[in-house]
Structure formats: C-alpha cells, structure tokens
Amino acid sequence: MDTNTRPETIELIRLADPCQSVSVRLRSAEPTLESLGVRYYDAEAVVTSDFVNGTVHLGLDSEDLSDWGQLLDAVEEAGRDAEQEAGPEEPFTADWPRSGRTAYLRVVCGDPYVVEVRDGTGTGVVVSVPLDMGEGWTAESRERLAAARAALGRIRTG
Template sequence: MTDNSAAGRTELMRLADATQSISIQLRSTTPSHHSAGTLYYDADVVVTSDFVSGSVYLGFDSQDLVHLGQLLVLLQESDEEFDPDDPFMADWPSEGRTAYLRLIGEDPFVVEVHDGTGSQVVVAMCLDLHEDWLTEARQRLEEARAALGVPQP
C-alpha cells in the first residue's frame, strides 16, 4: 500500500526520484461543484526540487479520472515498447481549463507543469523514476477514486 498523503492531503499522483518530485494533491475529497452528472474537484500541482519549488491550482472532473487511468495503461504499453524516436506524450487534464501536466515517456521521464491559464510559466522536470512507479501510480489513482467516491469505469 502506498502512503497516499502529503501534509494530510490525498495525493492523486506522485512522480518522484531521489531528489525531486511532482505531485497532485487534492484540496478536498468533496467536489467543488457538479453539473449534468459530472463532479468537479480542486487540487494543487506541487513541484519540489533543489532548483525550483512551488505549486499551482489544477482543476479536474470525474471524466478526467477515467482519462488518467487510460493514460497509465498507455504509459505501461509505451514503456514496454519504448521508441526513442517517437516517445509517448500526453496532457492531463486536457489543456485549456487550468494548469495541466504534459507527460513525456522519454528516458529519463519528463514531466512538464503548464500554468497556461495563469502565469504562462512552464516547468519541466526530468525524473529517474523507479521500476514500480506505474504500479504505484495506478494504486494512488484507485485510492484517490475511493476517497472521492468515484467508481471504477
């Protein structure tokens, strides 16, 4: 079982190596609002390294959780068939509503944090992820879904 909390907050995702990390921490397990059967949640992307540290608001909805699960499956498949000339790349959540992550399955793994709707700042971090990071990411997602009361798709 993962330690799915940071400073008392549930982590939806944590990508880290020995010296730096990017995590998505839920502000609350209660939806901030809902519309037409879709639940909306508030979180923060927290970046920590020796060079730069900070956080930015990230909003997502219940469908974004489904998309994140699908991305983790695709990342597993791309990791098994890594092509350095055509690395995996995906945004989560979709660009345009709030800050978002761009996941780039290179060696090393690259995560960009885009604050496209606010400061327009992009922070890119190369992470030397350990072997079981995808298993832990899927487990964190399931634990966060349970805490949010969002069922498996």
C-alpha cells in the same frame, strides 16, 4: 506529507525520484461543484526540487480520474512498444488533465521521464522536471488512483 498539506488533502499523483517530485493533490474529497453527474474538484500541482518549488491551481473533474488511468495504460503500452522496436523514435507524450482549461501536466516518456507542469491559462510558466522513476511507478500510480477513487466515492453530494 509536508507541513503545508491540509489533513483532508488526497495525493492523487506522485511522480518522484530521490531528488525531486511532481504531485497532484486534491485539496478536499468534497467536490466544489457537481453538474450533470460530473464532479469538479479543487486540486493543485506541486513541484519540489533543490532548484525550484512551486504550486499551481489545477482544476479537475471526475472524468479526469478515468483519463489518468488511460494515460497510465498508454504509458505502459508505449514502453512495451519501445522495447520491441529499435532505433530512435519520438518519446510518448501526453497531457493530463486535458490542456487548455486549467494548469496541466505534460508527461514525456523518455530516459529520464520528464514531467512538465504547464500553467498555460494563467501565468504561462512551464516547469520541466526530469525524473528517474525506475520500474514500478505505474503500479504505484494505479494504487494512488484507486485510493483516491475510494476516498471520493465515500463522499455523497446532493
């Protein structure tokens, strides 16, 4: 963790290779709002590379955690399908959290993977980060997701 990371920060996502990374950090395990059983959290997307470093606010809710797990499932399925099929095909692409309400990530499963951090509702800036993540990154992502869910589950509101 870098020196700018607060102790209560939870790193939900870390997509990285030896040279650069994209991460999503929950700034606190305490929700900023709870409405109709959905908890809303203050988060940030962080890009770190030799070329550019930046952070953008990324709002997410408790349902987005399930969506991240489903995105990981879809990435793994797309990878299995790509191994079985020959020929050029459009790479699997998905947005998380749902685009349009806050900054978000666009994951493009190619060789290399590309993660775009898109601030469509704010500045309009898009930062595209190619990552050579290798094997096992989805398993590591699932471990982070489980740890984040456990940390968030310890917090009770109301």
